Amino acid sequence: MKVLVLGGTRFFGKHLVDSLISKGHEVTIATRGKAKDNFGDKVDRIIIERTNSDSLKETIGKHYYDVVCDNIAYCSNDVKALLDSLKCGRYVMTSSASVYENQHLLTSENEFEPLSHDLKWCSREDYRYAEVKRQAESALFQEYPKLQAVAVRLPYVIGEDDYTNRLYFYVEQIINGNPMNLDNINEQIGFINSAEAGEFLAWVAEQKFVGPINGNNIGTISLKEIIDYVEHKTKIKAIYSSEGLEGSYNGQESFSLDIDRASNLGYCFTELNTWIYELLDKYINRANSAL
Template identity: 90%
Template sequence: MKVLVLGGTRFFGKHLVNSLLSKGHEVTIATRGKAKDDFGDKVERIIIERTNPNSLRETIGKHYYDVVCDNIAYCSNDVKALLDSLKCGRYVMTSSASVYENQHLSTLEDEFEPDSHNLKWCSREEYPYAEVKRQAESALFQEYPKFQSVAVRLPYVIGEDDYTERLYFYVEQIIKGNPMNLDNLNEQIGFINSAEAGEFLTWIAEQKFVGPINGNSIGTISLKQIIDYVEHKTKIKAIYSSYGLEGSYNGQESFSLDVSRASNLGYCFTELNSWIYELLDKYINMSSSTL
């Protein structure tokens, strides 16, 4: 297949591109031309300005793609600017678990229905992140039914290449002896590894399924379990204080995404416990090497 990837130069976008290439697909990556990549001559490249409809018409609009994988659709205006010019058979949007207003363990896809959400054309800055992602999905499914579209809803994506460093925060503060102000030590939280996120996006791009679908590693973990492991491995005790640094996951209650829909289609997610402790070991080595 000829596949266009928007947002393919870092984090799980790189894993998506590598996964597509490993499956023998012809990949084009669309960027602003500012981020370097290490794909060499394995991919084609086009330079775009995502928020400029004229730029999109003059670049993406001149070509047909079997699949477009869009990792950077943050709002309804992003969707409109792209899809008004797009020629493709299938469109895969990376969405977020944030679209669910009442997050809980085993959250189902039907708990947010973009077809019935009140659509507002908006930019990324007009509403909080959760609402602009809802608006992106709403625009997609309400205004562009001609596309075979999928909205892939992911929880927190983590990995050694996670530029947000949200999970790394906890490891770093323990090793550096910095006090932390944490309000959700015992909440059970769902994650997905960045490599698996890329693989799942590739897999769903190859299917015929349309609509929203969840992706989530099997199982959950609490920050207390994570901190206990880091304390055990480093022999350093975490310091808790109401005056400490705010935890990057503060305010997050227990939640995970139900993946029965993906499982019934044939995708098998990894167990969270099969990889998260290895990731924590890497974070420990990374932080220790900076001392």
């Protein structure tokens, strides 16, 4: 298949492109031309301005793609600018668990229905992140009902290549001896590995189903379990203080995403505990090397 990827030069986007290439697809990555990649001659490249519909029509609008994988659709205007400018057979949008207003363990897809959400044409700055992602999904499914489209809802994505450093924050503060102010140490949180997120998106690109779908590694973990592991491995005790640095995941209550829909369609997620401790080991080595 001819696949166009927007947002394929870093984090799970790179894993998506690698997976598509390994499956034998003809991949084009569309970027602003500012980020380098290591794909060599394995991909074609197009420089675009994502929010400029004229730019989109003059570049990707000249071609037909079997699938478009869009990792950078943040709002309804993003969706409209893109889908009004190109022709494709299938559109896979990376969405977020943030679309769910009442997150809890095993949150299912039917707990946010984009077809009934009040659609507002908006830019990324108009609302908080959760609402602009809801608007992106609402625009997709309400305005383009004939398009074979999927919204892939992901929890926190983590990995060695996680530029947000949200999980690394806890490891770094423990090793550096910095006090932390944490308000949810016992909450159970769901994650997905960045490599698996990319593989899942590539798998979705090859399927025929439409609508929202959750992706989540099997199982959850608490910050206490994470901190206990780091303390055990480093022999350094975490310091807690109301005056300390605010935790990256502060305010997050226990939650994970129900993956029955993906499982029933044939995708098998790995268990969280098979890789997260190895990731923490790498974070520990990274923090020690930075001292």
